[in-house]
Amino acid sequence: MSVKFFTNCNVVDVVNEKVYAGSVLVDGSTIKEVGENLACPEGAQVIDLGGKTLVPGFFNCHTHMCLAGDADPKYNETDAQLTMMALKNLKKLVNSGCTFIRDVGGMNYIDVDIRNEAAKGGMVAPDMQVSGKCICMTGGHGWSMGREADGPDDCRKAAREQLRAGADWVKVMATGGVMTKGVEPGSPQLNEDELRAAIEEAHKAGAKTCTHAQGMTGIKNALRAGIDSIEHGFFMDDWCFDWMKEHNVFFVPTLAAMYWIKVNGTEAGIPEFAVRKVENTFDAHIDTFQRAYKAGVKIALGTDAGTPFNTHDKTAYEMILMTRAGMSNWDALRAGTLVSAELCSVKDTLGSIEPGKRANFAVLAKNPVEDIEAVMDCRMTVVGGEVLYEA
């Protein structure tokens, strides 16, 4: 096992809201010691970070590793093409400081195979949890890449199929969405009893569940059915926030997904129906985010990477968007690290720079607590103690 001494850096402590000049001692894949006056043990490899800032590796809890970020995705690639796209995307994630992803909508179980291969080591990839195919109603949002299911029994079977394939999460579609033609974000899709059947199966197997949910009726259906995280959540009221706090349900707003569609528009080739849906919901989404933050709902970081112009090298931009919407820099940094780790049930081993935790971190040129834009300037990424990227 190799011992590495990362030194001459500012360490960002997201637990105690502290930034201090210090060093991080890594033994194999684990952080052994962290502190201001650490001595370098004999034989350790010294990595001088030249005064840069060391932060916990970022999480992206809403990715689609097989999607490229095309303006108007066609869903006609072969499995070989999708696999190569996924490998390119995983590299982009790592190179931008992202060390953990929750992939929530794969294609043909390529995500499961890649997770299994990555776990063997030797790949440039973040740590990951995957969900296999999303479960949607026939013709519902995501149908072109998901598993269509109708009625509670079929939803139960669909969930069991994902678990059999090796999914860590089961993703269900509670409402319409932006990127599927002919469905509206506000309209409910899988019913409460359909959602409950799939969620029950996941929970029985020890897996967690997340839902694409944008309109209020579908969001409430999913919450009552026992969902663990709400993705997008354009329209939520206080009832939703109270339920989420009481039942430990997380909010993954994916502000980036709507932002990149809005700023690029139809002139960049994004379908008119998608741009129109974003225009209609953008303000409500920001408003919901602000109210959820104020209400104390747990907010985790996901970008929906793979949607138009929302490429896999922009995980950290979500933190910038969160602060523009009123979140503090510290809370945005925690959303991208510790809170996301909690959502993925890995808080004991990831999400902060502490002895005993897995050595996943990013080295930034500047301190993001002072200027959040610094999250986009990653100079080194370490996953499991291995330096996978260096600028």
Ligand SMILES: [Zn+2]
């Ligand atoms: Zn998505």
